[in-house]
Amino acid sequence: MSNGCPNLTVDLGGLVLKNPVMPASGTFGYGEEYAPFLDLNRLGAVVTKGLSLKPKAGNPTPRIAETISGMLNAIGLQNVGVDDFIKFKLPFLREFTTPVIVNFFGNTLEEYGEVAARLSDIPEVTAVELNISCPNVKKGGIVFGTDPKAAHEAVSTVRKQLNKHLMVKLTPNVTDITVIARAVEEAGADSISCINTITGMAVDIKTRRPRLANRTGGLSGPAIRPVALRMVHQVVQAVKIPVIGVGGIVRPMDALEFLIVGAKAVQVGTANFVDPASMITIIEGIEQFLLEEGLSDINQLIGSLEL
Amino acid sequence: MKNYKTIILSNQEISPGYYRMRLLTPGFSETARPGQFLMMRVQQSLPPLLRRPFGIFRTGFLPADCEGMPPKEYTEILYKVVGRGTNIMADLHRGDKVEVLGPLGRGFDVGDPSEEKILVGGGIGLVPLYMLAESLASRCKVRLLMGGRTRDDILAVTEFERLGVETYVSTDDGSLGEEGLVTRVLERKLDKYPRSSVYACGPMPMLEAVYRICHRRQVPLQVSLEALMACGVGACLGCVVKGVGHTEDAPRYLCTCKQGPVFRAEQLDWSRLGEEPGYCEGCKS
Numbered sequence: 001m002s003n004g005c006p007n008l009t010v011d012l013g014g015l016v017l018k019n020p021v022m023p024a025s026g027t028f029g030y031g032e033e034y035a036p037f038l039d040l041n042r043l044g045a046v047v048t049k050g051l052s053l054k055p056k057a058g059n060p061t062p063r064i065a066e067t068i069s070g071m072l073n074a075i076g077l078q079n080v081g082v083d084d085f086i087k088f089k090l091p092f093l094r095e096f097t098t099p100v101i102v103n104f105f106g107n108t109l110e111e112y113g114e115v116a117a118r119l120s121d122i123p124e125v126t127a128v129e130l131n132i133s134c135p136n137v138k139k140g141g142i143v144f145g146t147d148p149k150a151a152h153e154a155v156s157t158v159r160k161q162l163n164k165h166l167m168v169k170l171t172p173n174v175t176d177i178t179v180i181a182r183a184v185e186e187a188g189a190d191s192i193s194c195i196n197t198i199t200g201m202a203v204d205i206k207t208r209r210p211r212l213a214n215r216t217g218g219l220s221g222p223a224i225r226p227v228a229l230r231m232v233h234q235v236v237q238a239v240k241i242p243v244i245g246v247g248g249i250v251r252p253m254d255a256l257e258f259l260i261v262g263a264k265a266v267q268v269g270t271a272n273f274v275d276p277a278s279m280i281t282i283i284e285g286i287e288q289f290l291l292e293e294g295l296s297d298i299n300q301l302i303g304s305l306e307l
Numbered sequence: 308m309k310n311y312k313t314i315i316l317s318n319q320e321i322s323p324g325y326y327r328m329r330l331l332t333p334g335f336s337e338t339a340r341p342g343q344f345l346m347m348r349v350q351q352s353l354p355p356l357l358r359r360p361f362g363i364f365r366t367g368f369l370p371a372d373c374e375g376m377p378p379k380e381y382t383e384i385l386y387k388v389v390g391r392g393t394n395i396m397a398d399l400h401r402g403d404k405v406e407v408l409g410p411l412g413r414g415f416d417v418g419d420p421s422e423e424k425i426l427v428g429g430g431i432g433l434v435p436l437y438m439l440a441e442s443l444a445s446r447c448k449v450r451l452l453m454g455g456r457t458r459d460d461i462l463a464v465t466e467f468e469r470l471g472v473e474t475y476v477s478t479d480d481g482s483l484g485e486e487g488l489v490t491r492v493l494e495r496k497l498d499k500y501p502r503s504s505v506y507a508c509g510p511m512p513m514l515e516a517v518y519r520i521c522h523r524r525q526v527p528l529q530v531s532l533e534a535l536m537a538c539g540v541g542a543c544l545g546c547v548v549k550g551v552g553h554t555e556d557a558p559r560y561l562c563t564c565k566q567g568p569v570f571r572a573e574q575l576d577w578s579r580l581g582e583e584p585g586y587c588e589g590c591k592s
């Protein structure tokens with residue numbers, strides 16, 4: 001402890017972050033959207049919107065629906081494509097000292113490899129997050145995330161093309177998440193982020209139509225936190241690589257729950273929409289909690305769950 | 308734009324189901340432009356989870372009081388009670404705390420001051436037109452055509468009149484002003500003043516009809532759209548609308564919160580906008 005401030009630095013297997021709080025992909029744009037509202041330099045990392053090889057238009061509207069303590073989305077991975085990201089979006093992020101983690105996905109194994117290869121050469125990209133878990137696209141995404149063999153193949157393909165930290169984001173829409181977690185660890189993942197959204201549905205009772213054009217969407221927000229916490233706890237037990245907890249984190253105490261069950265870091269998603277400065281509040285709240293508990297280092301808290 | 312943690316100065320029902328809320332927002336009026344909007348966090352606890360978007364009706368200053376307190380800068384919104392969020396808002400009082408993100412989005416292009424302007428408001432769609440009228444009224448002739456289902460839907464017309472705007476009211480049931488649709492009034496006014504530019508905000512069927520009229524007559528039109536949105540800053544991509552030339556194979560989506568909410572009519576794919584169930588007065592719930 002220096003100057004009475006607890007150490008918040010975490011090491012995700014070589015990827016060292018000044019604190020464990022970062023946005024969840026798809027809820028923070030490419031960083032520039034939220035820069036007017038909070039200092040990006042204070043975040044542990046910036047995680048960008050998921051990229052594909054070619055630009056992707058996304059799904060028809062309506063794409064979002066609010067539910068009890070949560071929101072359903074079926075955006076469909078709309079993004080500018082990897083080349084335009086490097087050309088037009090990345091220069092903005094260069095202005096900050098915070099590590100940049102780029103989320104990406106492919107429709108095919110070849111595409112996963114191709115996008116990985118392009119990002120591998122870019123020094124400003126500190127790490128990548130491999131999305132094998134989006135529930136809102138027919139091809140790619142979740143197809144690779146629900147079958148351990150396919151997940152292994154996707155991660156292996158990317159691993160061969162990539163010379164930087166490889167985080168893999170898992171879907172909760174499986175019977176046993178630990179099977180997938182072990183498969184991606186064996187295939188060469190450096191860390192695992194979990195969970196992505198839970199497939200859900202909402203209906204307009206007046207029109208008797210689904211509230212999303214896609215019929216189903218991914219549920220996020222506080223409504224999913226207990227499910228996410230349970231799965232993070234399971235995955236932490238199942239693998240040796242670091243785990244990043246995601247799912248319904250809104251307040252500092254939510255993030256602390258994930259850290260106590262063993263997540264080395266957390267991602268904040270829907271809360272960014274509700275309060276653009278929520279991640280700063282969470283970082284400060286974690287620090288305050290450590291002070292109150294007399295802990296000098298966040299790593300004393302991580303995995304301290306008593307059973 | 309910034310996130311204001313602020314208080315309510317007043318919140319009054321101005322017509323059955325319609326409210327006017329005045330918020331303390333220092334610095335807001337320096338940056339707010341006609342047609343921009345804000346996102347309000349209705350209450351700290353859940354639900355509702357997401358913020359609600361509201362068009363900015365006006366900004367202004369309360370004069371310094373006799374005790375020497377400095378002038379207070381405020382922002383006003385008008386809203387209709389349609390769902391959980393607006394129901395909670397209707398119960399808020401002076402001094403209650405709220406969070407406001409704004410001003411957001413792209414507003415109206417005020418255009419050539421030598422051209423006459425026709426503003427078309429449908430129900431709560433009137434809201435973003437007031438600041439536009441304020442910025443135009445001293446420079447050119449401005450006419451407001453205000454439509455609603457009944458007299459209860461006709462809001463704030465006298466305030467437009469105070470700016471020197473010529474106002475025409477129509478209601479579907481004839482309970483106030485002319486009986487019939489506001490678009491019929493628009494056609495008549497365009498017959499008489501064919502060189503006017505048109506600015507419109509209201510329910511989607513009204514906007515579609517306004518588009519058809521203006522397109523046929525080659526009259527410039529800007530529309531302010533409503534959409535379901537989670538973030539209001541271009542991050543969630545939940546509020547997109549189909550742009551001109553949109554096809555299944557080459558989709559062209561425009562982000563309502565960032566590239567709008569005001570669009571030039573020729574930017575949008577009108578053949579498909581009517582299919583969007585997301586666009587209705589109830590969206591601003």
